[in-house]
Amino acid sequence: MGLPNVMLTGRSGMVAAKAAIATSGHNVANANTEGYSRQRVIQATDTPQKGPGSGALIGQGTTIARVERVNDEYVEKQLRNSGRNLANCEEKEVVLKQTEDIFNEMGGEGLNRLVARFFNEFRKLANEPDNEAVRQSVREASQALVNDFHRLRNSVDDVRKHIDARIEAHCKEVNSLGEELRDLNQKVRAVEIGGASPNDLLDQRDAVLRKLGSYMDLNMHKDKEGNYVVDIVGVGPLVAGPNTEKFYVRRSPSDDQGKPENAYDVVSTASSKSVITHQVKGGKLGGLIDTRDKTLSTILDRLDDLAFTLSNSVNEIHRQGFTRHGVRGMDFFGPVMIKERAAEFIQLSDAVQSSVNNIATAAIPDAPGDNRIAIAISGIQNMRIMSDQKATMDDFYNSIVSDVGVAVARNKSTMHQQKDIQTQLGKIRDQISGVSIDEETANLLQFQHAFDASAKVIQVADRMMETVLNLKK
Amino acid sequence: MRVTENTNYDTVRDSIRRTKERMEGLQHQSATLKKLNAPGDNPVGAAKVLEVRTDKVNNDQFLMNAKLAATFLENSDHAVGELSDIVARAKEIALGQSSGASSNQDTRLGIAEEVTQLFQQAVATGNRRVGDRYLFGGYKVNRPPVDQDGKYIGDDGQMMVEVTKDVFISMNVPGDEIFNTNPEGLKQGSSMGGYEMATRGPAAEDSETAAQTMQPENTNIFDELQNLRIGLLTGDLDGIRSCLERFDDMHAKLIAQRAKIGSRLRGLETTNNALERTNITNATLTSSIEDADMAQVVSELAKEETVFRSALQSAQKLVQPTLMDFLR
Numbered sequence: 001m002g003l004p005n006v007m008l009t010g011r012s013g014m015v016a017a018k019a020a021i022a023t024s025g026h027n028v029a030n031a032n033t034e035g036y037s038r039q040r041v042i043q044a045t046d047t048p049q050k051g052p053g054s055g056a057l058i059g060q061g062t063t064i065a066r067v068e069r070v071n072d073e074y075v076e077k078q079l080r081n082s083g084r085n086l087a088n089c090e091e092k093e094v095v096l097k098q099t100e101d102i103f104n105e106m107g108g109e110g111l112n113r114l115v116a117r118f119f120n121e122f123r124k125l126a127n128e129p130d131n132e133a134v135r136q137s138v139r140e141a142s143q144a145l146v147n148d149f150h151r152l153r154n155s156v157d158d159v160r161k162h163i164d165a166r167i168e169a170h171c172k173e174v175n176s177l178g179e180e181l182r183d184l185n186q187k188v189r190a191v192e193i194g195g196a197s198p199n200d201l202l203d204q205r206d207a208v209l210r211k212l213g214s215y216m217d218l219n220m221h222k223d224k225e226g227n228y229v230v231d232i233v234g235v236g237p238l239v240a241g242p243n244t245e246k247f248y249v250r251r252s253p254s255d256d257q258g259k260p261e262n263a264y265d266v267v268s269t270a271s272s273k274s275v276i277t278h279q280v281k282g283g284k285l286g287g288l289i290d291t292r293d294k295t296l297s298t299i300l301d302r303l304d305d306l307a308f309t310l311s312n313s314v315n316e317i318h319r320q321g322f323t324r325h326g327v328r329g330m331d332f333f334g335p336v337m338i339k340e341r342a343a344e345f346i347q348l349s350d351a352v353q354s355s356v357n358n359i360a361t362a363a364i365p366d367a368p369g370d371n372r373i374a375i376a377i378s379g380i381q382n383m384r385i386m387s388d389q390k391a392t393m394d395d396f397y398n399s400i401v402s403d404v405g406v407a408v409a410r411n412k413s414t415m416h417q418q419k420d421i422q423t424q425l426g427k428i429r430d431q432i433s434g435v436s437i438d439e440e441t442a443n444l445l446q447f448q449h450a451f452d453a454s455a456k457v458i459q460v461a462d463r464m465m466e467t468v469l470n471l472k473k
Numbered sequence: 474m475r476v477t478e479n480t481n482y483d484t485v486r487d488s489i490r491r492t493k494e495r496m497e498g499l500q501h502q503s504a505t506l507k508k509l510n511a512p513g514d515n516p517v518g519a520a521k522v523l524e525v526r527t528d529k530v531n532n533d534q535f536l537m538n539a540k541l542a543a544t545f546l547e548n549s550d551h552a553v554g555e556l557s558d559i560v561a562r563a564k565e566i567a568l569g570q571s572s573g574a575s576s577n578q579d580t581r582l583g584i585a586e587e588v589t590q591l592f593q594q595a596v597a598t599g600n601r602r603v604g605d606r607y608l609f610g611g612y613k614v615n616r617p618p619v620d621q622d623g624k625y626i627g628d629d630g631q632m633m634v635e636v637t638k639d640v641f642i643s644m645n646v647p648g649d650e651i652f653n654t655n656p657e658g659l660k661q662g663s664s665m666g667g668y669e670m671a672t673r674g675p676a677a678e679d680s681e682t683a684a685q686t687m688q689p690e691n692t693n694i695f696d697e698l699q700n701l702r703i704g705l706l707t708g709d710l711d712g713i714r715s716c717l718e719r720f721d722d723m724h725a726k727l728i729a730q731r732a733k734i735g736s737r738l739r740g741l742e743t744t745n746n747a748l749e750r751t752n753i754t755n756a757t758l759t760s761s762i763e764d765a766d767m768a769q770v771v772s773e774l775a776k777e778e779t780v781f782r783s784a785l786q787s788a789q790k791l792v793q794p795t796l797m798d799f800l801r
Contacts, residue, residue, distance in 0.1 A: 031479065096513075104511045106519065106763070116527040120534040127541050127634055127644075130606065130615055367612030370630055375641070381531070382639060394527050402520035405512025412513065423487055427480055434477035441796040 003468070005049075005060065006461040012061030013454030016043050019064050020447040027435045035207030037069040037433035039199050069199040072432050076206055077220075079429060080213040082421045087214035088287040089415035091166070093408075095159055095291050099299070100408045102155040103401050111152060111397055114145045115310075119381035125361055126371035126378060135356035139348065142332070146346055149307050153343040156300055163292045164249075164264045170215055170285050171247040171266065177212040178230075178244035184208060185227045185239070192226060212238075217282035234279045236270040245270035258293035260300075295407055300343070302400050305386070306393060308342035313380050321360030321373030328365070330358050332377075478795070485788040492781040499774045508765040518762040525755045531638065532748045532755075538634040539741045539748075542644035545632075546741075549608050549646055550734045552601040556651065557727040559595050560694065563588065564720035567701055571714045578708060585705035592698040596623060599648060599695075609648035618648045623695025625649050629656070637744045642737055646730060654719075654726045655691040692719040692726075 020041045030036040046060035105112055121134075121141040128134050184205040191198035209220060209228060217233035223241075230239040238245050249264040257278050259265065265277045266285065278293070280286050311333035318332040331349040336342045351358040362370035386396035502508050512519040566584055570576040576584075599619035601608045610618035612630030620626055629650070631643040649656040697719050704712035 031477075100511050100513050106507070106509055106511060106522070107505070112523045112527060113530070116530040120530060123534050123538060123635060127538055128606075362612065364612070364630075367628065367630055369606065369610065369614030369632055369645075370612035371632055371634075375633055375635065378635065379639075394524060398520040398523045401512050401523060402516040405514070405516030405519050408511070408513030409516055423483070426483060430477050430480045430483070431475045434475075434479050436475065436477040438478075438796040439475075441800065445800070 003461050003465050006464075007458050009046075009059070009061035010454045010457030010461060012046060012063065013457065014451055016041065016062045016064055017447045017451035017454060019067070021444060021451070023067060024440045024443045024447065028437060028440050031435040031437065033203075035203050035210070036435070037071040037199070037203050038435045039067050039069050042066050042068055066197055067199060068197060069202060070433050071202075071206075072429075075425065075429050075432060076210075079422075079425050080210050080218075080220075082418060082425055083210055084213050084215075084217070084283045086415065086418040086422050087284045088282055089411055089418055091284040091287040092291050092411050093415055095163055095288070096295070096404075096408045096411055098159045098162070099156065099296065100404055102152060102159070103404045105401075109148075111145075111148045112394070112401070114141070114148050115393060115397060116381075117141050118145045119378045122374050122378035125359070126374035129361035129371045129374055130368040132356065135359055138359060139352060139356050142348055142352075146333075146348060149303070149343040149346050152303055153300065153341075156296055156303075160260060160263060160292055160296055163288050163296075167264050167266065167285060167288050168249045170288070171249055174212065174215050174238075174247050174285075175244075177208055177215075178239050178246075181205065181208050181212060181228060181230065181239050182242065182244045186242075189225060189227060213283070215283045216280045216285045232268075232270055232276075232279075233281065235268065235276050236272075238270055250275075258297035260292070260297060263292060299400055299404065301339075302396070304339050304342040304344075306343070306396055306400075307346040308336055308339045309385055310380075310393060311336045311342070311346050313383075313385055314377055317373060317376045317380070318360050320363070322362045322365045322367075322370075323360045324357035324368070326365040327358075328360070330360055332359065478792075481791050485784070485791065488784045489781070489788075492777055492784055496774065496777045496781065499770055499777060502765040503767065503770045503774065506765055506767065507763050508770075509763045515762065522759055522762055525759050528755055529752060532752050535635060535637050536745060536748055539636045539745050542634045542636065542642060543738060543741050545603055545608065545644040546734050546738050548601065548603050550731055550738070552598050552608060553646075553651060553727055553731050553734065555598045556595060556694065557724055557731070559591050559598070559698075560720055560724045560727060563591055563698055563701055564717060564724065566705075567713050567716045567720060570705060571710060571717065573710060581705045581708060585702050588698060588702040588705060592623065592695065592702065595694060595698060596621065599625075599652060608645060609651060611645070611647035611649075619652070619695070623693075623699065625652055636741060637748055640744065642740060646734065651727065651730055652694045653691050654693075654722045657691075692722050694723055697723060 020043075023039050023041050027038045042065045043062045044065040046063050048057035048059050050056070051058045103110070118141050121138040125131075125134050125138050184201060188198050188201050188205060191201065205228060209230070212218065212230065213220075218238065219231045219233055220228055223229050227241065228239065229237070229241075232238050236245070237243070246269050248267045250267050251262050252259075252265045252275075254261040254263075255277075259277060265275050266280055266289070267274050268276050270276070271279065277289060280289060315331045315333055315335075319329050321330075322328050323330055330351050332352055334345075334347045334349045336345050349358075361372075361374040362368070363372040364370055381394065382392055384390055384392055386393060391399070501510060509515050509518055509522065566588060570581055570584055596619050599609055600617040606614040607616070607618050607627070610616065610627035612632070613627045614632075616626075618625060618627030625648050627648045629647045630645075631647065632645045633641040634644050635641050697716060701713060701716050703709070704716065
């Protein structure tokens with residue numbers, strides 16, 4: 001064991017301390033980088049050697065075994081899942097809020113009031129069937145009702161279009177994230193082959209996976225080389241080795257699962273069936289598709305049902321009556337043949353539009369005071385003609401409003417829960433992987449002292465060397 | 474537990490967000506004075522509010538209907554009252570002129586003139602209008618139901634109005650019910666009605682028709698006045714005497730009609746009161762679902778403000794010092 005070795009021992013300590021200080025610096029610098037895991041230098045003793053003249057082993061200093069990131073895969077996975085649920089709720093929140101606004105008549109006009117007004121105009125007409133002004137007002141109220149049906153349907157359609165636009169944007173995002181993940185897999189692999197741990201790349205890869213996971217239900221496992229292999233639950237692989245599957249959107253006819261005519265289908269190369277609209281679950285995409293094809297489709301179907309039943313039951317009675325001109329068999333609403341899109345097609349009949357005298361009030365001809373038809377029409381309001389004779393029109397419409405409210409309220413409470421879970425998980429991740437400035441400051445001091453002390457070792461060795469060299473003088 | 478600065482900041486941010494969110498909600502409530510601003514705030518309550526609102530609109534309409542029916546019925550009542558006065562006067566005349574002792578040709582001719590007046594008065598009363606609608610024409614409201622000869626040319630239409638949910642009353646009395654003691658006898662051979670409502674038609678409330686098949690003889694007020702006049706002109710004392718009983722029948726019938734109209738009016742009042750009460754109950758119910766309790770909102774706002782302040786204060790303590798501050 002020579003003195004130069006003692007110098008080397010000091011040097012190894014200085015190198016290790018410098019690396020630790022650099023790592024602390026890196027931690028502090030990245031304290032606010034999203035998805036960053038704090039890193040630490042793992043030191044190990046260098047292989048000891050036998051000292052001269054004895055069998056004792058003398059330490060040779062230290063080496064940097066590796067730099068590792070402090071990270072818990074299980075917490076990362078939980079964060080991914082809760083992030084997905086939160087994204088799902090947040091995405092729904094946006095579109096449900098829009099839908100709620102459409103049906104919100106707590107502070108103003110809406111279909112509920114207009115339906116009530118429609119029937120009461122017929123009651124007024126029953127009071128004065130021969131009054132032209134009242135007839136005008138019946139037609140005006142009916143037109144307002146028809147317009148509101150159109151407004152509701154068009155507005156909900158607009159929400160669907162908005163959803164489609166988001167689905168398209170999300171698909172593009174998924175494609176680019178998939179590619180990013182594939183590239184990171186390759187970069188990580190390249191570094192790992194060299195034997196080092198690419199901590200920052202690992203963090204980046206986790207962050208990309210977390211983002212990708214917010215779009216739909218995904219499963220991730222590592223293959224034997226440590227690559228992330230990502231599967232879409234219920235569909236097939238998304239990222240596997242050098243391959244990433246692509247997502248597209250395509251307009252298509254309506255299907256039996258509630259997808260409306262002309263709305264986007266999600267198409268992917270990941271599945272042999274190519275159309276995966278209804279296989280994609282959870283996350284942003286799942287939330288949007290679910291809202292579009294279930295929540296909104298149900299609402300529109302019921303709205304159509306209402307418009308269809310209203311126009312047909314009013315017509316049925318109206319046709320039995322005589323108009324001011326003694327004509328029988330006139331329609332009040334224009335013919336609506338099928339339930340589908342009835343709320344869009346409902347309108348006043350041409351006859352009523354051209355003259356208010358074509359509104360029939362009398363059950364017998366030449367009886368201007370006969371109000372029986374008008375009364376019968378106003379009686380529709382209290383008839384249980386919706387939902388298999390179980391609900392009146394008012395009940396039926398109110399239940400639509402209440403269902404929209406339930407959807408919003410339920411989503412909101414789930415979202416609050418998920419937000420809490422996410423916050424909690426974020427804290428847990430931070431406990432493990434987060435950078436503490438205090439801690440790093442303390443580490444800096446510690447390593448600085450180690451650095452100073454190691455330098456001192458070299459200094460002492462130098463003096464010893466001097467002493468040895470001066471022996472001859 | 475390892476606590477990093479980011480955990481601290483997150484906690485601060487989170488608690489501020491929560492308080493702000495709650496304050497925002499309370500602020501909105503105090504600005505609108507409502508706790509139900511969108512269906513999502515209380516889905517079941519929202520449906521209830523809509524239901525009650527429809528009830529209110531309908532009830533207001535029913536009240537309007539009742540008011541209109543009352544106007545019609547009151548006017549009918551007055552007209553029927555006038556008719557019974559006419560009948561009473563006619564009977565008085567008939568009584569005075571029915572014996573040869575108390576009348577002679579000249580007085581009878583003079584009195585006949587008065588009966589003509591009474592007849593015209595009766596026709597005018599039978600053609601009484603509210604606004605431009607004839608009271609006694611049945612469904613034929615736009616032309617006089619009694620012609621110059623005292624012939625009824627209206628129909629037996631009953632104009633039903635809904636005065637409370639699914640309860641209908643007739644707002645008019647068709648002329649033939651008033652001008653005849655037994656309209657069934659009159660109606661034979663006429664082809665009125667025959668229309669059955671396809672759905673739930675408001676049923677006419679008169680059910681006395683069955684009983685009247687026993688006494689088919691009918692007396693018509695206009696015919697009887699004419700009979701009296703002719704009797705007076707021709708000096709047919711038997712004829713005049715025979716009028717007496719029929720005027721009595723007529724008078725009784727008119728009184729009965731007034732009673733019927735009166736009972737409808739009372740019925741209206743009862744339903745009106747019930748509707749007003751329902752409206753008040755409904756308003757209370759809506760208010761309890763919809764309206765914010767301001768005292769509660771304000772006190773909660775004050776509480777949240779305190780929470781918010783203390784969150785900010787503790788944030789100041791939590792965030793400020795790091796080890797750096799002590800190592801200079």
